Amino acid sequence: MNPQQETAKLEWWEKRVGDQVVSIVKHLDGHPRTYRFDAKEGTFDVESAIVQSKMTELTFQPMAWRIFYDDILNMGHKNWAELFFIDKQACVSSILFHGFSVDNIYRLIEPLFYDDLLLSDIVVTVTAERRENTRITPKGVYYIAKFTYKLADTKKTQQLQRYAKTYNIYRQETVTDVAQVKTSFNFYNPLLNSTSSGTHTLIEGSPVVDEVPAVRETVTVLDEDPNDGLPF
Secondary structure (H helix, E strand, C coil): CCHHHHHHCCCCCEEEECCEEEECCECCCCCCEEEEEECCCCEEEECCCCCCCCECEEEECCCEEEEEEEECCCCCEEEEEEEEEECCCCEEEEEEEECHHHHHHHHHHHHHHHCCCCHHHEEEEEEEEEEEECCCCCCEEEEEEEEEEEECCHHHHHHHHHHHHHCCCCCHHHCCCCCEEEEEECCCCCCCCCCCCCCCCCCCCCCCCCCCCCCCCCCCECCCCCCCCCCC
């Protein structure tokens, strides 16, 4: 077999270094790079020794996710949305949302569902929407995540899906054996074996969506170049 044939067999995330095939994507099984939405400040930050500044928006293409109800991270029982993606530094990453932000994700899913699309088919931009609680004195200020999107490049969507189906995509510290999963896609639960059924295991195809709220005007479609924010 000549070198060209060998190279042609590599996946998009692989490269040959001498006799070894290595991944250009950084992935620690069960320990993705963690992005955080600060609902008090309306900013995003990431666990990094290099990236210190806070961001006012975050753009990414989901490759796996789950929406569930559970008590995790010592924060009590809440509705959670956990999205996984590959960031601009080619790191498998995750971000969690809860509360009203999860409602907005449902409002994002519903029109996609009727167009035979998934979250994996779009590039999402998340910004912070300011809210006020006037029932207390002085009034409180908080932020919820607002989602806009544009259709993703089909080839890159296929590439991300191949990656997500090749590796175990999950965050170990958010996995429990009592989570009530409402919908998931390409999510791996290490507490269950791969032959188990249900949405806790690796799910392929369209997700089952429960309790979708009515659509409100929180979603905006942008007709722009969908290639931003991807490492390849």
